[in-house]
Amino acid sequence: MKKLLTGNEAIAEGIIESGVEVVCGYPGTPSTEVIINLIPKAKDLDIRVDWDINEKVALEIAAGAAWAGKKAIVTMKMSGVNVAADSLCSIAYSGFTGSMVVYVADDPGTSAGMTEQDSRHYARLMIMPMLDASNQQEALDFTKNAFNLSKKIGGPLFLRLTSDVAHAASDVQFEENISKDKDNPFFKRDVAKYSKAKASFCMNQHQEALNRLEKARDIVDSELEIDKVRYGGKSGVIVSGSPWMNLQEAISEYNLDISWLKLGMVYPFSQEKILSFLDKMDKILILEELDPFIEEETLKIIGQYGKKIKVMGKFDNTLPKIGNYSFSIIKKALETFLGIKLGSEMSKEIVEKAKSLEVSRPSSFCTGCPHRGTYYALNQAIKQLKYKKEDIIVSGDIGCSFLGANPPFNSCWSEVAMGASIGIAQGLKLTGIKKPIIATLGDGTFFHSGIAPLINAVYHNIPLTVIILDNGWTAQTGFEENPGTVDLYEGKKNKKIELIDVVKACGVKNVFLTDPYQYKDTLEVLKEAIKYKGVSVVISRRECALQASKRKVSLPKYTVNIEKCIGCRKCIKELACPAMSFSFSKENKKGVMQITSACFGCGLCKNICPTGAIEVIADED
Amino acid sequence: MKTDFYFVGLGGQGIIKLSEIIAHYGMEIGEKVKFYKEVGLAQRGGSAHGEVRIGDVFGSRIPPFSADVMVGMEFSETLKAIEFLKPGGVVILNDHKIYPIDMMSETEKYPKDEDIINLLNRQKVKLIQIKAAEIAEEIKFPKAENIILLGVLAEIISLDKVVLIKVLKQHVPGRFIEQNLIAFDKGVDIAKNSVVK
Numbered sequence: 103m104k105k106l107l108t109g110n111e112a113i114a115e116g117i118i119e120s121g122v123e124v125v126c127g128y129p130g131t132p133s134t135e136v137i138i139n140l141i142p143k144a145k146d147l148d149i150r151v152d153w154d155i156n157e158k159v160a161l162e163i164a165a166g167a168a169w170a171g172k173k174a175i176v177t178m179k180m181s182g183v184n185v186a187a188d189s190l191c192s193i194a195y196s197g198f199t200g201s202m203v204v205y206v207a208d209d210p211g212t213s214a215g216m217t218e219q220d221s222r223h224y225a226r227l228m229i230m231p232m233l234d235a236s237n238q239q240e241a242l243d244f245t246k247n248a249f250n251l252s253k254k255i256g257g258p259l260f261l262r263l264t265s266d267v268a269h270a271a272s273d274v275q276f277e278e279n280i281s282k283d284k285d286n287p288f289f290k291r292d293v294a295k296y297s298k299a300k301a302s303f304c305m306n307q308h309q310e311a312l313n314r315l316e317k318a319r320d321i322v323d324s325e326l327e328i329d330k331v332r333y334g335g336k337s338g339v340i341v342s343g344s345p346w347m348n349l350q351e352a353i354s355e356y357n358l359d360i361s362w363l364k365l366g367m368v369y370p371f372s373q374e375k376i377l378s379f380l381d382k383m384d385k386i387l388i389l390e391e392l393d394p395f396i397e398e399e400t401l402k403i404i405g406q407y408g409k410k411i412k413v414m415g416k417f418d419n420t421l422p423k424i425g426n427y428s429f430s431i432i433k434k435a436l437e438t439f440l441g442i443k444l445g446s447e448m449s450k451e452i453v454e455k456a457k458s459l460e461v462s463r464p465s466s467f468c469t470g471c472p473h474r475g476t477y478y479a480l481n482q483a484i485k486q487l488k489y490k491k492e493d494i495i496v497s498g499d500i501g502c503s504f505l506g507a508n509p510p511f512n513s514c515w516s517e518v519a520m521g522a523s524i525g526i527a528q529g530l531k532l533t534g535i536k537k538p539i540i541a542t543l544g545d546g547t548f549f550h551s552g553i554a555p556l557i558n559a560v561y562h563n564i565p566l567t568v569i570i571l572d573n574g575w576t577a578q579t580g581f582e583e584n585p586g587t588v589d590l591y592e593g594k595k596n597k598k599i600e601l602i603d604v605v606k607a608c609g610v611k612n613v614f615l616t617d618p619y620q621y622k623d624t625l626e627v628l629k630e631a632i633k634y635k636g637v638s639v640v641i642s643r644r645e646c647a648l649q650a651s652k653r654k655v656s657l658p659k660y661t662v663n664i665e666k667c668i669g670c671r672k673c674i675k676e677l678a679c680p681a682m683s684f685s686f687s688k689e690n691k692k693g694v695m696q697i698t699s700a701c702f703g704c705g706l707c708k709n710i711c712p713t714g715a716i717e718v719i720a721d722e723d
Numbered sequence: 724m725k726t727d728f729y730f731v732g733l734g735g736q737g738i739i740k741l742s743e744i745i746a747h748y749g750m751e752i753g754e755k756v757k758f759y760k761e762v763g764l765a766q767r768g769g770s771a772h773g774e775v776r777i778g779d780v781f782g783s784r785i786p787p788f789s790a791d792v793m794v795g796m797e798f799s800e801t802l803k804a805i806e807f808l809k810p811g812g813v814v815i816l817n818d819h820k821i822y823p824i825d826m827m828s829e830t831e832k833y834p835k836d837e838d839i840i841n842l843l844n845r846q847k848v849k850l851i852q853i854k855a856a857e858i859a860e861e862i863k864f865p866k867a868e869n870i871i872l873l874g875v876l877a878e879i880i881s882l883d884k885v886v887l888i889k890v891l892k893q894h895v896p897g898r899f900i901e902q903n904l905i906a907f908d909k910g911v912d913i914a915k916n917s918v919v920k
Binding site: 104105106213237266267269270271272273344347348350351354355428429430433445446449452453455456457459460461462463464465466671674678680682683684685 | 733746747750755756757758759760761768769770779780781782783784786787788799800802803805806822823824826827833834838839842845846
């Protein structure tokens, strides 16, 4: 059977075929769709699939299941591994009787923002084997292999994709039989294995983890077809990840006579395979996105065995350390490597001309986005409190709330990591900055990592205003639920947690609740909160408009009264609402302002129009 | 043999749906398929594009100079696909302009029609211009711009319409099948009567 699957869908398929019983994770592009694809199937499969509060907790849940002898997977984007790292290191030392896979999606070329972190380094740090899939078929096959390996070695494995594999689709061969494990959960008490209470425990576990690495390498080398090799000419490429696909395309397109060794297991290294490949080659090109990880390991082997062979890659600047590797980049590297010209070049002038004419489309808030109201009111509050905008630091955070950094709001100054807005704001304040400091973050981000820094601010009495833009969803990654999500999920047993209660329990005395669709109220609340000398928290609450639309929430829409409109465009310039449109016509020299059918009905624009030309449509049906 | 399709437009226009239908068409005719979609913040009106590769290829992204067919749903977004066009390839250009906010507040200018057309002509492509938005209004189904273009595409490059309609039916909500079929036929008709430059 064949299906068109993305890398993430293929992993979901691999999870089903492997009979995994516990699936945990935290949403993060480009990893999110694994769980999104499994949620609707969870009931039929009778498995646990859900979003957890953050990556560390998700990982601990998966590990607990593996300690009880079960199969578990945890999914996250590269930044999530940083969050989970503390527990992961300890768990990787201990191992388990079941099996556990940590799926991490790296994002060379930053399709979704954030760092270009190369998570392969974690494999070395955590003493864990890592499989790195080059295409969607491998994503499925490696998922199944990873569970088998994890069980055999008794420890966790990383499974890594990059965005080009995770988000692209291809025809994938799959099986319909699902392996089911019928064993009862059993966790054997063994403090020498599952605790770090004695030095001897820790050192023994360290040794065990190193043994597991070797065992994984032996199994891969003797039993599995995870690494692949093709011999041709004496120019050889050592490659991993998605560049393997473009390499094969170039070989086929230009009829190249080169050899390649494709590493599916990127850690630990097979010295044997690399040595036998090197022995047959005159020169080597190392083709891998991001850091020179394989290149370093290869150079180590060359050094250790005193080989004399030319190695090209990142250390000699043949290839860049940043971005994803397009066909063009790989083609250029092969030209340098082989010293020949491949194919014809496109006219640079046409491409440059096209680029110069391109229309830039800055990302703004969606129509009806409640964050628009919050940031507009925040800017107005700063003005009315007689501060200059450039004097008030707004420490931003991950997610949709950070779109407040874009024009026309230009509110947020910085973005670090989940929940970091509140910590960074405290550090800035402690330097003696007298003017108010504000932190803005979404509800999902607050639940993920905002609670500890908020407690810290209260505990140390560091004055700041935290604005939680509570739209009820973990919206930016694709509308996942979080503990504050409105109770929409039919058949779900999840319990809603009231954000106000959490904030109060952190010790915050000044907690305000406002609706960002009510401009004047929100403005007054923000002014009061900013004036307060201690820690104040404003919860600006209104459901994400896209989610509300899906639930058929319908508000009265707005229209422009052309008689009253003077064509000043204050509304469009200050709000950048995608439902607004402005055009000139022969009949109307001052221009025609329109609100299109995309209007959600937030009503913010009516507060801004200097002539009162924006009116509610009375008989909306 | 391979055919590379490059679809470009804006989030909300249905460009990804259009790519998806072609990708599944490839599966249905038993070929190897690669399908890449760039969405990002596209549902918020940003640039969106899809790449479908049918036949013997490896990479999921279309190399420069390689796209046999390009469908541009928004006029200026077409510029983003120019470097991928194969000389002699087919370009179906939807004459629909959507201005970003900073153009409506007059801080930027939208590129001139002739500048874009000139660049396409210099790539020596076969160009078909369609006003799909107007046709969609005519048939009172404004959301069907993408399916009208699918009809045009099917006719111009001779896709198997029976297979394509089967796939189309699987990829639109049941209650809209009839309207989508009307839109598809309308696209086929227009293509039959249109001039390829």
